[in-house]
Amino acid sequence: MKGLGLVHAISHMVGAEYDTHHGLTNAVLLPAVLRFNENHIQNKLDGMAHAMGLASTDFDAFYGAVCTLLDDLEIPRTLADIGVPMNSAASLAEKAHQDAAAATNPRRVKVVEIQSLIEDALSKGR
Secondary structure, eight states: OOOHHHHHHHHHHHHHHOOOOHHHHHHHHHHHHHHHHHGGGGGGGGHHHHHOOOSSSSHHHHHHHHHHHHHTTTOOSSGGGTTTGGGGHHHHHHHHHSGGGGSSSSSSOOOHHHHHHHHHHTTTTO
């Protein structure tokens, strides 16, 4: 199985419940999941930063570049912006935790952590 992680696990559930476009939902979720996984993806930052043509390989530079790209592409900032209700986090978290992609996340995760991440993606986004 590919290492799809929480971006896809949550996106699968959001799409199933609220009929959102999978790729768009992935893009909206990406900043919140990156922040959540920050301390567990340090070993991959060099390659990801290089692939994006960044001079710096620290997390803040990478995260900032991802957010700038999403802004340039006019990707909505939050899950709420794509029609996901603010009160959906608990239900989505339970389901996302059971999704096979969640097991490939770089950081082991509990349902309550996924719920918090979804709440962040609903209200803050990037």
